Amino acid sequence: MCDFFSDYLKNLKEKDFKKLTDDFMSHYVKLTDKTKGIISLEKLKRIKEAFSVGNLQAVVDAIQEILSAAENAxxxxxxxxxxxxxxxxxxxxxxxxxxxxxxxxxxxxxxxxxxxxxxxxxxxxxxxxxxxxxxxxxxxxxxxxxxxxxxxxxxxxxxxxxxxxxxxxxxxxxxxxxxxxxxxxxxxxxxxxxxxxxxxxxxxxxxxxxxxxxxxxxxxxxxxxxxxxxxxxxxxxxHVHEFDFPDLQRTMLEELPAHKRHVFVLMLPALSEASIELKRSILKEMIWLEALKLSAVAFIPLGSIFKSFDLPEQEACLQLYRKYFGLDDESIEVIAKKLHTSVQDIKGYLRCLDSSALLQDASKAAKAIYCAAKICAVTGGPISSTMYFLKAYFIRSKILDAVAQDAKVLLHKTLRPPF
Ligand SMILES: Nc1nc2c(ncn2[C@@H]2O[C@H](COP(=O)(O)OP(=O)(O)OP(=O)(O)O)[C@@H](O)[C@H]2O)c(=O)[nH]1
Ligand SMILES: [Mg+2]
Structure with missing residues (x-):
C-alpha cells in the first residue's frame, strides 16, 4: 500500500497518466475483490477517463461525490x-x-x-x-x-x-x-x-x-x-453465525447498488469472521479513497490545506471504528451481560483499548514520515501536505486493523457451540 502511494505520487509528478490510470485500476480491483466496492461502473469510468487526461480536479470531484453518496445512502x-x-x-x-x-x-x-x-x-x-x-x-x-x-x-x-x-x-x-x-x-x-x-x-x-x-x-x-x-x-x-446467514449477508452486499454498500456494511453485526472482513474491506476502501483524493488535491494549484490528524482526531477515529465493529462501551456492556462476566473482563481481550500503545506506535509514524520524505524527494511537492494525508492514511488503517482483529477475538469468545 505504501508502495502504491509512492508510485502514484511519482506518476502524478511525472505526468505519466497512462501508468497512473493502470495503477489506480489494478489497485482498486484488488482492494474490492471481496465486496465489489462502493464505486459504480459509471463513476469508475469517469475517474479512469479523468486520470488518463490528467484532469485531477475531476478526479477529486468524482471521489468526493462517491464518498458523500456512500455516507448519505x-x-x-x-x-x-x-x-x-x-x-x-x-x-x-x-x-x-x-x-x-x-x-x-x-x-x-x-x-x-x-x-x-x-x-x-x-x-x-x-x-x-x-x-x-x-x-x-x-x-x-x-x-x-x-x-x-x-x-x-x-x-x-x-x-x-x-x-x-x-x-x-x-x-x-x-x-x-x-x-x-x-x-x-x-x-x-x-x-x-x-x-x-x-x-x-x-x-x-x-x-x-x-x-x-x-x-x-x-x-x-x-x-x-x-x-x-x-x-x-x-x-x-x-444461531446467526451458522448455516447460510453469513452467506446471505455477503450476497445482499454484493447485489446492492455500489453507493449503498457502505451503509449496509456499517449496520452488519459482527456475527462471523466473514462479516467482520466485509466491514474491514469497505472501510479500507473509504480510507484509501480519502487518501487518494487528498493526494490529488496536493497537485492542484491552490488545492486546499489538509487538516491535521493528531491525537484528538485519532481518538475520534478509534471510537468510530469501535462503534462500527460493536466494540463501543455500550456494546461491551451488553456482551458482558450475555456472557455473565464483567465489563473489565471483556475489555481485557481488546488490544485496541490501549489507545496510547495503538496510536503512538513509533514504527508506523516513522514509516509515514519516511514515505512522505521519499515521495517529496521525488515530487518536490509540499512536504507538510503529503505528510498529513499519509499519516492519516497509515494511522486510520492501523486502527481499523486492530479493531477488526479485536472483533474477531471477541466473536470467538461469544460463539455458542454449534448445533
Ligand atoms: N427455532 C426457531 N424458532 C424461531 C426462529 N425464528 C423465529 N422463531 C420463533 O417463531 C415464533 C414466531 O416468530 P416471529 O419472529 O414472531 O414471527 P413473525 O413472522 O414475525 O410473526 P407475525 O408477526 O405474527 O407475522 C417465535 O416463537 C420465535 O421465537 C428460528 O430461526 N428458529
Ligand atoms: Mg412479526
Whole structure:
C-alpha cells in the first residue's frame, strides 16, 4: 500500500497518466475483490477517463461525490412472509439485537405483527427494516398485499418461509419478480428442523442431508413458478453465525447498488469472521479513497490545506471504528451481560483499548514520515501536505486493523457451540 502511494505520487509528478490510470485500476480491483466496492461502473469510468487526461480536479470531484453518496445512502429493506415464519426474529438477528433487548421487533408464538412497522437501526438511522404483517392474514389479502405495503420504496425484499412452500410464498415471489425487484428467499428455523429430524430418526439422521433436502425443496418450488436462479438461504435466527446467514449477508452486499454498500456494511453485526472482513474491506476502501483524493488535491494549484490528524482526531477515529465493529462501551456492556462476566473482563481481550500503545506506535509514524520524505524527494511537492494525508492514511488503517482483529477475538469468545 505504501508502495502504491509512492508510485502514484511519482506518476502524478511525472505526468505519466497512462501508468497512473493502470495503477489506480489494478489497485482498486484488488482492494474490492471481496465486496465489489462502493464505486459504480459509471463513476469508475469517469475517474479512469479523468486520470488518463490528467484532469485531477475531476478526479477529486468524482471521489468526493462517491464518498458523500456512500455516507448519505438510505437503505429500506422489506421482510415479508406468512405469519409466524420468523420475520420479526430475523430483523432482530440482522440488526444484532437479542429478542428481549430494547428496540427489538416483537416476536411471539401468536400472530404478533398486525401492521407495517419500520425498525430503524439503533445506531444507523439511515437503515430501516420494514416488518410487514403476514400475507394472508385477515387484514392483508394475498392479491393486494404488495400494493398495500407500498413495495416500490424498498431496496429489496426478503421472503421468509419456515416450513412447507405455500401458495402465498409463490404469489409473493412472482409478484416481486413482476415488479422488477429482487428478493432473497430465506428458509428460517432450520435449527428446529434439524432437532425434529434427529429426534424422530436418531439412527439415520444426517445433518447435511437434511439441510440439502430443504435447499432442494425450496429450489424446486421456486423454479416451478418460473423464478430464474433463485437465491435461497437456510438460517436459524437463534444461531446467526451458522448455516447460510453469513452467506446471505455477503450476497445482499454484493447485489446492492455500489453507493449503498457502505451503509449496509456499517449496520452488519459482527456475527462471523466473514462479516467482520466485509466491514474491514469497505472501510479500507473509504480510507484509501480519502487518501487518494487528498493526494490529488496536493497537485492542484491552490488545492486546499489538509487538516491535521493528531491525537484528538485519532481518538475520534478509534471510537468510530469501535462503534462500527460493536466494540463501543455500550456494546461491551451488553456482551458482558450475555456472557455473565464483567465489563473489565471483556475489555481485557481488546488490544485496541490501549489507545496510547495503538496510536503512538513509533514504527508506523516513522514509516509515514519516511514515505512522505521519499515521495517529496521525488515530487518536490509540499512536504507538510503529503505528510498529513499519509499519516492519516497509515494511522486510520492501523486502527481499523486492530479493531477488526479485536472483533474477531471477541466473536470467538461469544460463539455458542454449534448445533
Ligand atoms: N427455532 C426457531 N424458532 C424461531 C426462529 N425464528 C423465529 N422463531 C420463533 O417463531 C415464533 C414466531 O416468530 P416471529 O419472529 O414472531 O414471527 P413473525 O413472522 O414475525 O410473526 P407475525 O408477526 O405474527 O407475522 C417465535 O416463537 C420465535 O421465537 C428460528 O430461526 N428458529
Ligand atoms: Mg412479526
Amino acid at each position: 438510505v437503505l429500506e429493506v422489506a421482510v415479508i412472509g406468512e405469519s409466524g415464519t420468523g420475520k420479526s426474529s430475523f430483523i432482530n438477528a440482522l440488526r444484532g439485537l437479542g429478542h428481549e433487548e430494547e428496540g427489538a421487533a416483537k416476536g411471539g408464538v401468536v400472530e404478533t405483527t398486525m401492521k407495517k412497522t419500520p425498525y430503524k437501526h439503533p445506531q444507523y438511522p439511515n437503515v430501516t427494516f420494514w416488518d410487514l404483517p403476514g400475507v394472508g392474514t385477515r387484514t392483508f389479502a394475498p392479491d393486494t398485499y404488495l400494493e398495500a405495503v407500498g413495495f416500490a420504496t424498498f431496496d429489496f425484499f426478503i421472503i421468509i418461509s419456515s416450513s412447507r412452500f405455500t401458495c402465498n410464498d409463490a404469489l409473493l415471489a412472482r409478484k416481486i419478480q413482476e415488479a422488477g425487484k429482487s428478493f432473497y428467499f430465506v428458509r428460517s428455523k432450520v435449527d428446529s428442523d434439524l432437532y425434529n429430524e434427529q429426534t424422530a430418526k436418531p439412527l439415520s439422521f444426517q445433518r447435511e442431508r437434511v439441510l440439502q433436502e430443504i435447499q432442494d425443496y425450496c429450489l424446486a418450488n421456486l423454479c416451478d413458478i418460473g423464478v430464474p436462479d433463485p437465491r435461497i438461504f437456510l438460517v436459524s435466527n437463534f
